[in-house]
Amino acid sequence: MSKTFTLDDKRIPFEDGQTILQAALAASVYIPHLCYHPDLEPHGSCKLCTVKVGGRQTAACTLRAAEGMAVESDTGEINAQRLALVQMLFVEGNHFCPSCEQSGDCRLQATAYQLGMLSPHFDHFFPNRPVDASHPDFLLDFNRCILCSLCVRASREVDGKNVFALAGRGLKTHLIVNAPSGKLGDTDFGGADKAAHVCPVGVILPKRRGFAVPIGERTFDKSSIADYVASRHGKRGGEK
Amino acid sequence: MTAHDATRPAPPPAGAPERKPKLATVSLAGCFGCHMSFLDIDERLFTLIEHVTFDRSPFTDKKEVGECDIGLIEGGVCNAENVQILREFRQHCKILVALGACAINGGLPAQRNSIPLSSLLQAVYYSSPRLPHGGIPDDAELPLLLDKVHPIHEVVKVDYFIPGCPPSADAIWSVLRDLLAGRAPVLGHGMLHYD
Ligand code: SF4
Ligand code: FES
Numbered sequence A: 001m002s003k004t005f006t007l008d009d010k011r012i013p014f015e016d017g018q019t020i021l022q023a024a025l026a027a028s029v030y031i032p033h034l035c036y037h038p039d040l041e042p043h044g045s046c047k048l049c050t051v052k053v054g055g056r057q058t059a060a061c062t063l064r065a066a067e068g069m070a071v072e073s074d075t076g077e078i079n080a081q082r083l084a085l086v087q088m089l090f091v092e093g094n095h096f097c098p099s100c101e102q103s104g105d106c107r108l109q110a111t112a113y114q115l116g117m118l119s120p121h122f123d124h125f126f127p128n129r130p131v132d133a134s135h136p137d138f139l140l141d142f143n144r145c146i147l148c149s150l151c152v153r154a155s156r157e158v159d160g161k162n163v164f165a166l167a168g169r170g171l172k173t174h175l176i177v178n179a180p181s182g183k184l185g186d187t188d189f190g191g192a193d194k195a196a197h198v199c200p201v202g203v204i205l206p207k208r209r210g211f212a213v214p215i216g217e218r219t220f221d222k223s224s225i226a227d228y229v230a231s232r233h234g235k236r237g238g239e240k
Numbered sequence B: 001m002t003a004h005d006a007t008r009p010a011p012p013p014a015g016a017p018e019r020k021p022k023l024a025t026v027s028l029a030g031c032f033g034c035h036m037s038f039l040d041i042d043e044r045l046f047t048l049i050e051h052v053t054f055d056r057s058p059f060t061d062k063k064e065v066g067e068c069d070i071g072l073i074e075g076g077v078c079n080a081e082n083v084q085i086l087r088e089f090r091q092h093c094k095i096l097v098a099l100g101a102c103a104i105n106g107g108l109p110a111q112r113n114s115i116p117l118s119s120l121l122q123a124v125y126y127s128s129p130r131l132p133h134g135g136i137p138d139d140a141e142l143p144l145l146l147d148k149v150h151p152i153h154e155v156v157k158v159d160y161f162i163p164g165c166p167p168s169a170d171a172i173w174s175v176l177r178d179l180l181a182g183r184a185p186v187l188g189h190g191m192l193h194y195d
Helices: A020-026 A076-092 A107-114 A150-158 A225-236 B033-039 B044-051 B080-092 B101-105 B108-112 B117-125 B169-180
Strands: A003-007 A010-014 A050-053 A056-059 A070-072 A138-140 A164-167 A174-177 A204-206 B022-027 B068-074 B077-079 B093-099 B145-150 B160-162
Touching: A003 A020, A010 A020, A020 A225, A050 A076, A076 A107, A107 A225, A150 A164, B022 B033, B022 B080, B033 B068, B033 B169, B044 B169, B068 B080, B068 B101, B077 B080, B080 B093, B080 B145, B093 B101, B093 B169, B101 B108, B108 B145, B117 B145, B160 B169
Parallel strands: A003 A070, B022 B068, B068 B093, B093 B160
Antiparallel strands: A003 A010, A050 A056, A050 A070, A138 A204, A164 A174, B077 B145
């Protein structure tokens, strides 16, 4: 008989070593998350996956499941905190959805829909972040970076290239490209890289694709991120 | 989908007051796209007009906002006049609604925010071959530009938000119906869009 823990009112089976998030997703139960990817080591930085275990807040993507654990996730209190986190991500960058090629396929946007975000609530930073169009096949639009480090981890752990890094501290944290010029065009980054396909927002974009799939017919126009993620994980035991 | 059903009348306002609620609308730093989308409620406009009186709005061409129940604001604030009108709306409207992306996050006009205003004016009025002797307009009639374009919630308290560029006619209709029925509006999946 497999071990289980409870997530809200559901009983979730797990295998030793699985995190709460991994077990929940395998059982087709959605917990909001942005910096987690099934193929990469957890980072525990976005805090969207925050749950309560024994009255304490913890990241579901880093805490291993244990027999009999009682986990709270889909509560008004936790979702309100998740919403505030997403609102802060929106005001820290420049997230102008109507002009973004990733709109409708963006996990930040879809997570905000999921949490019912109607306004960014906070004052906007309107930072100045120039784009990098130096690579022949990919564009970097730093305005949308949420510092999830998925590209950093993918490039380092899977591609063995170390193209990206997070530099600076605190509010000044930003994504850099590891080249003397700082330009993507001066790295060995390529379309076959894992790092080219993990950005949850619209920073790392293939050129000449644009609006090939029209707005309104995209992934999260058709289904909520909760349904989409839960079904993909549950059926295939892992996301793309 | 009930939001499409033009034949079904909007629910009566809560408490059924004698007087029809007043609705005002304005476009600040917007493109009137949200107003066009509002007009896209099509024949539901007839239902709406049974339940509200339009105050200041491009639909009435009334220039001053009176005491209103609901004010819809399209666009963010990019100049001093926008700020003044926005404050007047806030003073006169019981419920203030931000309509569309520009009102909510600055939208397209706010894409100028990372460029200093002086460089922008120089680029537009001195480097355009069509305006060889133009100079930067400084007529006293012209409202002073703000250094940045701001969403309206950074200037006044906003009660409700209808995201979208523009919000769909169904989303606008759904919020208006809820407000007129005295309910807090809810925009579920399919109605909630930022693009
Ligand atoms: S570029 Fe994308 S994947 Fe990389 S840190 Fe920024 S948001 Fe994350
Ligand atoms: S997904 Fe767990 S902290 Fe980001």
